[in-house]
Amino acid sequence: MKTIIEPFRIKVVEPLRMTTPEERERLLREAAFNVFNLRSRDVLIDLLTDSGTGAMSSLQWAGIMQGDESYAGAESFYRFRDRMQELTGFTHILPTHQGRASERILFELVGGQGKVIPNNNHFDTTRANIEHSGAEAVDLVVDQARDPRARHPFKGNMDVGKLEDLICRVGRERIPLCMVTVTNNAGGGQPVSLENLKAVRAVCDRHGIPLFLDACRFAENAYFIKRREPGQLHRSVREIVRDMFALADGATISAKKDGLVNIGGVLLLKDQELAQRADALLILTEGFVTYGGLAGRDLEAMAQGFEEVVHEDYLAYRIRSVEYLGEKLLALGYEIVEPPGGHAIYVNAGALCPHIPAPQFPGQALVCALYRGGGIRACEIGSVFAGSREPAGMELVRLAIPRRVYTQSHIDYVVEVCAELFERRRSFRGLRMVNAPPVLRHFTARFEEVLS
Numbered sequence: 257m258k259t260i261i262e263p264f265r266i267k268v269v270e271p272l273r274m275t276t277p278e279e280r281e282r283l284l285r286e287a288a289f290n291v292f293n294l295r296s297r298d299v300l301i302d303l304l305t306d307s308g309t310g311a312m313s314s315l316q317w318a319g320i321m322q323g324d325e326s327y328a329g330a331e332s333f334y335r336f337r338d339r340m341q342e343l344t345g346f347t348h349i350l351p352t353h354q355g356r357a358s359e360r361i362l363f364e365l366v367g368g369q370g371k372v373i374p375n376n377n378h379f380d381t382t383r384a385n386i387e388h389s390g391a392e393a394v395d396l397v398v399d400q401a402r403d404p405r406a407r408h409p410f411k412g413n414m415d416v417g418k419l420e421d422l423i424c425r426v427g428r429e430r431i432p433l434c435m436v437t438v439t440n441n442a443g444g445g446q447p448v449s450l451e452n453l454k455a456v457r458a459v460c461d462r463h464g465i466p467l468f469l470d471a472c473r474f475a476e477n478a479y480f481i482k483r484r485e486p487g488q489l490h491r492s493v494r495e496i497v498r499d500m501f502a503l504a505d506g507a508t509i510s511a512k513k514d515g516l517v518n519i520g521g522v523l524l525l526k527d528q529e530l531a532q533r534a535d536a537l538l539i540l541t542e543g544f545v546t547y548g549g550l551a552g553r554d555l556e557a558m559a560q561g562f563e564e565v566v567h568e569d570y571l572a573y574r575i576r577s578v579e580y581l582g583e584k585l586l587a588l589g590y591e592i593v594e595p596p597g598g599h600a601i602y603v604n605a606g607a608l609c610p611h612i613p614a615p616q617f618p619g620q621a622l623v624c625a626l627y628r629g630g631g632i633r634a635c636e637i638g639s640v641f642a643g644s645r646e647p648a649g650m651e652l653v654r655l656a657i658p659r660r661v662y663t664q665s666h667i668d669y670v671v672e673v674c675a676e677l678f679e680r681r682r683s684f685r686g687l688r689m690v691n692a693p694p695v696l697r698h699f700t701a702r703f704e705e706v707l708s
């Protein structure tokens with residue numbers, strides 16, 4: 257088989273700045289060993305997140321110039337709405353400034369004290385918005401998801417037995433809706449099968465509970481369904497996307513992922529009465545229903561991004577490029593969450609650094625080593641990220657791949673740095689948190705190195 261190449265050529269370039277190991281040592285210390293405190297100009301390969309960090313196409317940039325900035329009834333809105341309608345089948349389509357704004361509106365309407373919202377795994381902003389409304393967020397992912405090395409094809413699936421048990425235990429009246437996140441970001445970017453969505457839908461129907469998708473990575477999920485689910489290979493990603501949305505009564509979307517834009521979100525609703533109340537809240541805090549906290553040009557870029565993301569050459573390249581990094585790291589001896597997910601590789605830093613106990617943050621130690629070793633910025637998803645809420649189950653480091661930004665040689669460079677680090681892994685030092693804010697501490701915590 258030939259190399260799956262980047263299905264684009266480069267028209268505009270953004271220079272990267274090289275740094276020396278001595279510079280990086282100084283910058284890391286000035287940042288108190290927290291890479292969120294680094295300036296992006298001091299980072300060579302930025303794998304902190306895939307959210308809003310993608311590159312837009314020439315047609316998206318052309319759309320930017322066509323943005324209709326009218327307050328009401330802008331042409332850009334209708335282009336965006338028609339695109340989303342064609343893609344998803346939904347007719348009530350609200351633009352928002354990003355995914356969490358859609359979540360905030362939805363849970364202000366259906367959340368509140370005593371309510372319980374199930375999901376495969378709630379993403380952190382979804383959980384935070386649910387809890388902010390007074391409701392409880394419950395994770396019901398299949399057990400295979402807890403074993404990083406279990407090569408289940410759909411590790412993002414919801415356990416329908418656990419869903420039945422939850423409904424039975426708390427009562428149908430306390431569950432205003434059931435969510436499923438595609439792909440399951442908090443669970444390693446793992447996909448959910450069509451069969452599982454249908455099974456969840458059947459349980460919801462039996463109890464009269466609406467089903468919502470957290471559909472940030474709907475196209476990556478649909479591509480996994482095409483490749484991995486029996487009987488789906490001959491179908492187009494567009495058809496599979498339509499099937500996924502047809503099973504849902506609504507969806508929240510961050511367009512910063514599969515919308516291929518730097519800012520934007522969507523809220524999709526079927527129920528007309530709920531939609532009217534959402535319109536009112538949108539106007540109250542985001543903006544009028546035909547722009548929702550965005551400029552007309554942003555809606556143009558979204559309309560085009562939601563078109564390009566279902567192109568199968570793009571998705572083949574996207575999923576392959578993440579898998580490529582995963583295969584190389586496995587070959588070097590790293591333990592990762594398997595199989596590779598759609599948008600990131602999660603390295604098991606606990607297994608890499610058994611000499612660093614969890615309270616000394618082995619994940620953060622690897623994050624520091626990646627920056628020192630090669631100017632690579634990654635994100636700790638372990639005990640720092642989990643905060644004081646509960647101990648983390650695993651000490652992971654996420655290497656998230658921005659869309660259409662880095663080429664294979666950039667990734668090969670990351671692999672070379674990782675190869676060097678693997679040989680030196682026993683020299684990594686643990687960290688002590690010297691300043692810990694009460695919530696979302698990973699963004700602003702300060703550390704010192706533990707000297708042995």
Ligand SMILES: *Cc1c(COP(=O)(O)O)cnc(C)c1O
Nearest residue numbers: 354355356379381441472510512
């Ligand atoms: C990014 C993300 C969100 C929140 O979207 P923002 O645009 O960052 O507000 C919600 N759910 C999932 C699964 C996400 O990945």
